Amino acid sequence: MIDYRKLHKDALVADMHSDTVLRMLNGFDIAKRDSTGHMDLPRIKDGGINLQVFACWLSTQTPIEECRPRVDLMIDSLEAQVSRNSDQMAICLTADDAIKIISSGRLATFIGIENGVAIANDISNLEHFYNRGVRYMTLTHTASSDWCISSADTAEAFYGLTDFGREVVRKMNELGMIIDISHASVSAVDEVLKLTTAPVIASHSCVYELADHNRNLTDEQIKAVADNGGVIGINFYNGYLSSQWSDLSDSLFGTYRGLIDSIRTEYPDDRKKRREELGPMFDDIEKKLSKLAGVNVATVVNHIDHIVNLVGADYVGLGSDFDGVFALPDGLKDCSMMPNVTQELVRRGYSEDDIIKILGGNFMRVFNKACN
Numbered sequence: 209m210i211d212y213r214k215l216h217k218d219a220l221v222a223d224m225h226s227d228t229v230l231r232m233l234n235g236f237d238i239a240k241r242d243s244t245g246h247m248d249l250p251r252i253k254d255g256g257i258n259l260q261v262f263a264c265w266l267s268t269q270t271p272i273e274e275c276r277p278r279v280d281l282m283i284d285s286l287e288a289q290v291s292r293n294s295d296q297m298a299i300c301l302t303a304d305d306a307i308k309i310i311s312s313g314r315l316a317t318f319i320g321i322e323n324g325v326a327i328a329n330d331i332s333n334l335e336h337f338y339n340r341g342v343r344y345m346t347l348t349h350t351a352s353s354d355w356c357i358s359s360a361d362t363a364e365a366f367y368g369l370t371d372f373g374r375e376v377v378r379k380m381n382e383l384g385m386i387i388d389i390s391h392a393s394v395s396a397v398d399e400v401l402k403l404t405t406a407p408v409i410a411s412h413s414c415v416y417e418l419a420d421h422n423r424n425l426t427d428e429q430i431k432a433v434a435d436n437g438g439v440i441g442i443n444f445y446n447g448y449l450s451s452q453w454s455d456l457s458d459s460l461f462g463t464y465r466g467l468i469d470s471i472r473t474e475y476p477d478d479r480k481k482r483r484e485e486l487g488p489m490f491d492d493i494e495k496k497l498s499k500l501a502g503v504n505v506a507t508v509v510n511h512i513d514h515i516v517n518l519v520g521a522d523y524v525g526l527g528s529d530f531d532g533v534f535a536l537p538d539g540l541k542d543c544s545m546m547p548n549v550t551q552e553l554v555r556r557g558y559s560e561d562d563i564i565k566i567l568g569g570n571f572m573r574v575f576n577k578a579c580n
């Protein structure tokens with residue numbers, strides 16, 4: 209029997225997506241162990257994570273003139289945390305960098321952007337962000353942009369990408385910035401895969417066959433990503449892992465929708481008041497959802513299994529979405545619990561080689577190929 213703790217400790221563990229940068233904008237200190245949120249340096253160490261992607265997220269509704277400055281501010285905040293903790297973390301620009309940083313016992317810190325609206329419809333901003341150290345960009349988010357269709361869009365204004373969208377893909381290939389297809393529509397993924405000359409990632413997506421959410425990838429898409437040599441980071445959000453969970457969540461939020469909207473309209477600028485008024489509602493929703501048992505580490509590994517059975521062990525990895533979601537599986541409530549994934553893979557009889565690929569090897573292959 210493989211010693212899962214040793215294997216996890218020795219393997220290069222890469223998490224392809226977290227939204228912890230958003231917390232950094234509000235005075236969060238990554239060096240301190242926190243009782244809230246999902247991630248900080250002490251817990252990253254406990255979780256045996258060696259490479260962490262920190263995504264700079266933007267809403268599609270961000271006014272165009274605020275997009276670039278807002279992402280710059282997020283990168284500034286991340287850089288400030290890195291320089292304050294340079295004994296524990298450093299920014300990686302290439303896969304070789306990452307390996308050096310990890311060998312020195314530090315966290316390889318990878319900068320991503322979540323939502324292509326960041327470039328404000330100006331191709332030169334891709335180079336700007338590349339020069340600031342950004343090595344992947346998620347093309348879209350929960351609403352379509354001027355040039356890329358979102359998976360949540362039910363009335364596509366164009367097929368996947370516009371001419372400008374195709375220019376973005378070509379420029380990202382040219383610069384050596386990884387294209388992230390999480391959140392993109394079936395049409396956009398199709399367009400990207402027809403065009404890209406480099407392997408892509410779906411940094412934080414699950415399997416549609418197991419949970420029919422628009423954020424998840426169909427078997428056909430999974431095969432196409434494998435043909436491209438890319439990698440899919442399994443998302444830990446209960447809503448993408450389990451249809452049963454997301455149906456209940458939708459119906460509970462549906463019941464409260466009117467009330468939630470009216471509180472948001474009543475206190476548009478008073479965060480504290482909003483939280484006070486919304487708190488009991490969210491508590492009730494959470495209580496009801498937590499009674500729905502059964503979303504746990506095994507559920508996450510079911511999604512990994514599905515991809516491995518379909519295309520082999522070379523195209524799947526981990527994309528937690530820590531600090532970006534409000535409900536996580538039992539046994540994966542924060543990043544310190546990451547070894548539980550390895551334990552479950554061992555329990556199911558995965559070979560050491562395959563586990564090493566899934567934990568981070570596959571992502572490193574894509575990082576090396578797309579960015580070097």
Ligand SMILES: [Zn+2]
Pocket residue numbers: 322391412532
């Ligand atoms: Zn996301």
